Amino acid sequence: MHILGCLDVPTTGSYDLAGEDVSTMSEAALANVRNRQIGFVFQQFNLLPSLPAWRNVELPLCYTGMARAERKERAINALERVGLGDRIEHRPGELSGGQQQRVAVARALVTDPALILADEPTGNLDSHSSADVLALFTELHDQGRTIVLITHERDVAESAQRIVRILDGQVDSALAMPAGTVR
Secondary structure, X not given: OOOOOOOOOOOOOOOEEOOEEHHHOOHHHHHHHHHHOEEEEOOXXXXXXXXXXXXXXXXXXXXXXXXXXXXXXXXXXXXXXXXXXXXXXXXXXXOOHHHHHHHHHHHHHOOOOOEEEEEOOOOOOOHHHHHHHHHHHHHHHHOOOEEEEEOOOHHHHOOOOEEOOEEOOEEOOOOOEEOOOOO
């Protein structure tokens, strides 16, 4: 996940993102890629407790030089997209776990990235909230985004179009299979 998200570079081999070898990029270029091309959704939400939802969502836009009014408008639009238009002024402590995760998804979407990396995004959610988040990821994928979802939950993995299993740090080709195939 760290290599895909340009947080680390591979020690051997190479990783091309959008046709460019990330190991040749400067730190500033990597930061720009992370901010504009990749959306991150973390298991622990990583929301700032003192900020309302819209401010948490606008944070990635603060590094783009965008005017504050436009950042707020885009943040509110992203929250509306995930069904939280009526919660824009609520702080994380005033939201359920599922709502906090949807704020985190809105934050990942606000820069309109082509790639969304989601690390155990349903790990702290009840089954209803998990289903809502997975439905949102399906909708985003149907709109052309690439979603890479890391999970240990079999039912969450089964919702994907493609499953790649990793065993002891290696892709296990014996276990890699299309979604819907149970072994």
